[in-house]
Amino acid sequence: MNIVVLVKLVPDTYSERKLSDTDHTLDRDSADAVLDEINERAVEEALQLKEAHGGEVTALCVGPDRAVDAVRKALQMGADKAVHVSDAALHGSDVITTAKVLAKAVGTIDGVDLVIAGNEASDGRAGAVPAILAELLGLPQLTHANKVTVEGDTITVERATDDGVLHLQATLPALVSVSEKINEPRYPSFKGIMAAKKKPITTLTVADLGLDPAGVGLSGAWTAVLEAAPKPPRTAGERVEDNGDGGTKIAEYLVGQKLI
């Protein structure tokens, strides 16, 4: 089974995140970046399926040059090879453009049976890239998976949502996005770290994918930011020590605010 797993570098949420003053895009240099936690789970799921069914795992990343760290982490965990789409023209891409570039990049990999993604990147919070990618690739979407099973060319997934659990079924090739609960990602072993150094990483530009650089990135975005401003930080209100009447004080405050 040939699996493509999407990995993406995101700013570490421990650092303060900012929007760049000049063009309202995420200032990715202002924050340390880490491989998104959920992507490690996606890589883990791909590796487990490969271990059960054979085949090959390709890590795919669309992001700036330094996103190569995310790619390398996936290779250290055990992915066989990687494709990294890196192009200055991609700066400022919106979710739809990102999905379009990913779709083209998936198209450069032969005989793909399964595409696996994390279910929500923590920087954009769009939560829609996997679904959009399924739309563009014409694949069935089995998203927010808590559990994935493949038998022959049938894939079944447990999708966990607020409304309960849905049991899903589709025919390969297909696209899956994994939830937080799906597995515990492995740590790269020393052997894995050494082996990763020899694994191939193909670097592609937007033009290599047959896309017009003017159609991607900020200039190609179908949405336009009119204004962006740091929100005045919430200011601390009143604070009291509990002297045995803390609960009553809150109740009085809530009454004053007409909340009860």
Place this chain on the structure above:
Amino acid sequence: MSEVLVLVEHVDGEVKKATFELLSAARRLGEPAAVVVGAVGTASKVKDALARYGATKVYVAESDDAVNYLVTPKVDALATLAGRVSPAAVLISASLEGKEVAGRVAVRIDSGLLVDVVDVERSGDDVVGTQSIFGGGFVVKSKVSTGTPVITVRPGAVEAEAAEAVATEETVELPAVDPARATRITSREPAVAGDRPELTEASVVVSGGRGVGSAENFAVVERLADALGGAVGASRAAVDSGYYPHQFQVGQTGKTVSPQLYIALGISGAIQHRAGMQTAKTIVAVNKDAEAPIFEIADFGVVGDLFQVAPQLTEEVTKRRG
């Protein structure tokens, strides 16, 4: 005036509150037209409720396939209608499924997408969406520059206001399912609906953190939530420690909530937690550490033991509610 398509979220013949919020937002942009995708007979159950919140039209796409396939029937219905009526905008709740539907509709109809807006307004010929990003740290106003604006709206962010209208019904035919591209729903295990409101829809949320100390102790959080008619939330530390189930996690990797009142009990206020609750109208915090960062954003804070303060508050609330 152009129509504004609103995708209706419904369970067992009941319309979700988030849909009423969308209809209220839609009225600012044009004529609200509700789109019902579901089992045969759904629209007749929900039509009156939709009209009460201003829907002047109810588009009905009902069939077995509409219920038995994931996401794509809704995308098909909205894309078909968008081609037919050239709406001013398409509004969808920023729920887990809503975001997926919206993304697919936008690419299908070659249009721009605004995600998770907390407000929408009309500005001349444009539809402008306000987003609160990075856990409320930035406010961004955007518009769609290509095609029909497809917009997901954060539940709880826009107030639902009733506005009686008369709704006419119109049928929408769904295209045949392509089995190679579609995902079948083979069975459902509905979540056991508790007596509490849904976390993302509740106007009051009471959350507990690691400070609650155990699963049993979460009863303290639940009792206060019940006294206030609110939902229960939890920090990730509380979830990871097994005190409370994952679906109640608030924060960057959990739910985003915008209630009128958020009460944090034994939560330190890490940036990832704040990301999920910072847009609450009023924040109250109880923490025994006077230095806890949650106090920096709390409108009212009590430095003290939650096991003293919360039960007293529960009692006061119960007393006042009579």
